[in-house]
Amino acid sequence: MSLKARVSLDAQRVIKESFQDLERTLSINDRVSLDGTTLDDVREAIVQVQDGLKARGVYRNMRRLMPLLTGLQYYSQAIEVLCNGTPYLPWVWAPIKLVLNIASEYVEAFEKIIKAYSRIAEPLARFEMFDRAFAGNKDVQQTLAVFYSDILSFHKEAYQFVRRSGWRLLFLTSWGRFQRKFDGIIEDLKAHEDLVDKTTNAVNITEAREMWDKLKLWREESQTRLAKDEAERTVAQYRAVVGWLNFDDSNQHKVFDTIASEAQKSPGTCSWILQQRQVQAWLRCNSEMTFVVLQGGPGTGKSVLASQIVNFLRSSEQSLVISHFCTYSYEESLDYEQILRSILIQLIRPNTDLVAHVYDTLVLKKRVPTIQVLEGLLRDVFGAGSSKSEYIHLVLDGLDECHKSAQPRIVKILERLVSAAFSSGSTICKVLLFSRAAQVGPKKGNSKRTICLSDEKNSMTQSIEQYAALRLAELRPRLAQMRIDDADMKRLEAQIASKADGMFLWARLVLEHLENNMFFRREEILRVTDALPQELGAFYRQILANSTTRFSELSIQRARSILGWIAFAERPLRKAEFRSALAFSSGNPDVDELPPPYLFDMCKPLVEERSDSTFAFIHVSVKE
Structure with a gap:
C-alpha cells in the first residue's frame, strides 16, 4: 500500500485549516521570519533571550522550555507523514522563537508565557515512546492532527497577546482571558494523550474510536462553553462600565434614526457625497486624509450627509465606525464630557480586551470618570493597537451647535486620538467633522483637510x-x-434648485409652502420662488407672520409657549408631555383638561412631529 493511500484526508484537512488560521493571524514579515526555522534555531533563540535578560539583571531559567522542545521533536517524527510536501511542520515550534523575543521586553508577561508554554511538554512526553509504525494508522492520524491544531491554537493566542502594540497596557486585564484559553487547550491535549495509547493498542481499537467520538463532542462543547463564558463575562463588564459612566446612548440612536429617515424619504438625493473625491479618499482604509472638516451653511443638509456616510461605512464592515451627533434637541449631546463618553463606549464595545481594561481602570478601581480621566483613557485605548491593521472611522456632526468654549477642545482631543492611533503602528483613525464654523479648518502646516459645500454647487x-x-x-x-x-x-x-443656492432647508420650505397654501392660477405656482424670501431668517419671519396674523393675543401667547418649550426644554417632549406642559404653563395647578393636539398643527411648518412622537423645530436655525 502506498504512503499516500495511508494518509487520512480528514487529518490533513485539520492540519491545513489550523496552519491557514495561524497564517492569517501573523503579519507578512512575521510569516516570512518563520520560514525554514528549525528546532535548533528555536533552542539558539532561547539561549540568546536568556543571555539578554541576564545582561539586564532579570535572569530567567529558560531550561524549563527544554522538555517542550524535546516533546515537539518526538511529536514531529510522529506527524511527519501528514506534513510531507508542505510547509506545515516547522510551524509547530517556529512561533515560540517569535513570541519569546517579543515577550522578553516585559518580564512579568514573559514569565507567565514561559509557564504556559512549559505546560505543553507534559502531554507531548508520550511521543518519546511512540511507535512510528502507527503513524500510518488513520485513527492515530486523527489524534495527531488534533495535537497539531491545539499547538497552533496555543501559538496563535500567544502571538495575538504579545503582538498588539498596547499589550503591556492590557496585560494585567487581559491575561486572565488568555489563561482560560490556554487552560482549555492544555486540557484538550491531555485528553488526546490517552487516546494515542488506546488507538495504538489493536485490542482497544473499538474503545479508542468510541473515546474519539466522545472527545470530539467534549472538545466542541468545551470550546462553546468557553466562548459563552467569555461573552457573558464581557457583557457583564461592559454593562458595569456603561453604568459607571452613567451613559445612555438611546438619545443618540433617536437622533441618528430621525436624520437618516430624512434621506430615506428622498432616496438618491445624498448619494453624490459618496462620490466626492476627498470623501472617497477619507472613506478608504488607508493612512491618507485622516482628518477632514466638511463645512456648510445652515440648512445645507450636513447632518443628513453625515448619516449617509455612517450608514455606508457600517454596511461595508471594513472598519470600526464611531459617530456622534450634536443637536440642540438633546442638551447632553452638546456636552464635552458626554462626547468623550460616547466615543469611549463605542470604541470598546466590540473589543473584549478594551472592555476588560476600562472595567479594571474605572469600575474595579472606583475612579471618578472626570474629563481628565476620560481623555487619558481614550488616548490609551486608541493607542493600544492590535496584532493586525485596524481602521477606525469617526464621524462627529454639529460641532457648531456645541458651546464655543467646547469646540476647540473637541477638535484638539480628536487630533490627539488620531495621533495616538497612528503611534500604535497598527491602527489608523480617520476623523470626519461636520460644522458651519470656518475656524475649525486647517491652519498652516496642519494635516486637516477641508471640504466646503459651497464648492460643490453642481x-x-x-x-x-x-x-x-x-x-x-x-x-x-x-x-x-x-x-x-x-x-x-x-x-x-430647476427654479427651486437654483434659488435654494445649496440650501435644502429653503427648498423644503418652498415645497411646503406650495403644499399648504391656496393657489388659483398657473402663474402663481411658477412664480412662487420669486415671491418668497431667499434668506432663512426672513422666510421664518414671514411664515410666523402668516401663521399668526389672525391670532388673538391669547393665541399668540400660546404659540409663543409652544415655541418656547421646544427651544428650551432639556430634551424633546412627547405629545402627551407637551400637552401637560402647556396646560400647567399658566401657573394654575387645578387643570382638569389638556390642550387639544391640533394646536401643534397650527405651528407648522416651523415645528414638526417626529417618528417617536416628539416635537422639534425643522432646523436648529429656527431657534437661532
Missing part, C-alpha cells in the same frame, strides 16, 4: 432638483388642475 443643485422632483410628484394631481404640465414641473424643479 452636486448640491442636482441633488436639490432631484429632491424637488420627488416632492412635486406628490403634488402632481393638485398642480394638474392648474394646467401645470411636465415642462412646467421641470422648470419649477
Whole structure:
C-alpha cells in the first residue's frame, strides 16, 4: 500500500485549516521570519533571550522550555507523514522563537508565557515512546492532527497577546482571558494523550474510536462553553462600565434614526457625497486624509450627509465606525464630557480586551470618570493597537451647535486620538467633522483637510432638483388642475434648485409652502420662488407672520409657549408631555383638561412631529 493511500484526508484537512488560521493571524514579515526555522534555531533563540535578560539583571531559567522542545521533536517524527510536501511542520515550534523575543521586553508577561508554554511538554512526553509504525494508522492520524491544531491554537493566542502594540497596557486585564484559553487547550491535549495509547493498542481499537467520538463532542462543547463564558463575562463588564459612566446612548440612536429617515424619504438625493473625491479618499482604509472638516451653511443638509456616510461605512464592515451627533434637541449631546463618553463606549464595545481594561481602570478601581480621566483613557485605548491593521472611522456632526468654549477642545482631543492611533503602528483613525464654523479648518502646516459645500454647487443643485422632483410628484394631481404640465414641473424643479443656492432647508420650505397654501392660477405656482424670501431668517419671519396674523393675543401667547418649550426644554417632549406642559404653563395647578393636539398643527411648518412622537423645530436655525 502506498504512503499516500495511508494518509487520512480528514487529518490533513485539520492540519491545513489550523496552519491557514495561524497564517492569517501573523503579519507578512512575521510569516516570512518563520520560514525554514528549525528546532535548533528555536533552542539558539532561547539561549540568546536568556543571555539578554541576564545582561539586564532579570535572569530567567529558560531550561524549563527544554522538555517542550524535546516533546515537539518526538511529536514531529510522529506527524511527519501528514506534513510531507508542505510547509506545515516547522510551524509547530517556529512561533515560540517569535513570541519569546517579543515577550522578553516585559518580564512579568514573559514569565507567565514561559509557564504556559512549559505546560505543553507534559502531554507531548508520550511521543518519546511512540511507535512510528502507527503513524500510518488513520485513527492515530486523527489524534495527531488534533495535537497539531491545539499547538497552533496555543501559538496563535500567544502571538495575538504579545503582538498588539498596547499589550503591556492590557496585560494585567487581559491575561486572565488568555489563561482560560490556554487552560482549555492544555486540557484538550491531555485528553488526546490517552487516546494515542488506546488507538495504538489493536485490542482497544473499538474503545479508542468510541473515546474519539466522545472527545470530539467534549472538545466542541468545551470550546462553546468557553466562548459563552467569555461573552457573558464581557457583557457583564461592559454593562458595569456603561453604568459607571452613567451613559445612555438611546438619545443618540433617536437622533441618528430621525436624520437618516430624512434621506430615506428622498432616496438618491445624498448619494453624490459618496462620490466626492476627498470623501472617497477619507472613506478608504488607508493612512491618507485622516482628518477632514466638511463645512456648510445652515440648512445645507450636513447632518443628513453625515448619516449617509455612517450608514455606508457600517454596511461595508471594513472598519470600526464611531459617530456622534450634536443637536440642540438633546442638551447632553452638546456636552464635552458626554462626547468623550460616547466615543469611549463605542470604541470598546466590540473589543473584549478594551472592555476588560476600562472595567479594571474605572469600575474595579472606583475612579471618578472626570474629563481628565476620560481623555487619558481614550488616548490609551486608541493607542493600544492590535496584532493586525485596524481602521477606525469617526464621524462627529454639529460641532457648531456645541458651546464655543467646547469646540476647540473637541477638535484638539480628536487630533490627539488620531495621533495616538497612528503611534500604535497598527491602527489608523480617520476623523470626519461636520460644522458651519470656518475656524475649525486647517491652519498652516496642519494635516486637516477641508471640504466646503459651497464648492460643490453642481452636486448640491442636482441633488436639490432631484429632491424637488420627488416632492412635486406628490403634488402632481393638485398642480394638474392648474394646467401645470411636465415642462412646467421641470422648470419649477430647476427654479427651486437654483434659488435654494445649496440650501435644502429653503427648498423644503418652498415645497411646503406650495403644499399648504391656496393657489388659483398657473402663474402663481411658477412664480412662487420669486415671491418668497431667499434668506432663512426672513422666510421664518414671514411664515410666523402668516401663521399668526389672525391670532388673538391669547393665541399668540400660546404659540409663543409652544415655541418656547421646544427651544428650551432639556430634551424633546412627547405629545402627551407637551400637552401637560402647556396646560400647567399658566401657573394654575387645578387643570382638569389638556390642550387639544391640533394646536401643534397650527405651528407648522416651523415645528414638526417626529417618528417617536416628539416635537422639534425643522432646523436648529429656527431657534437661532
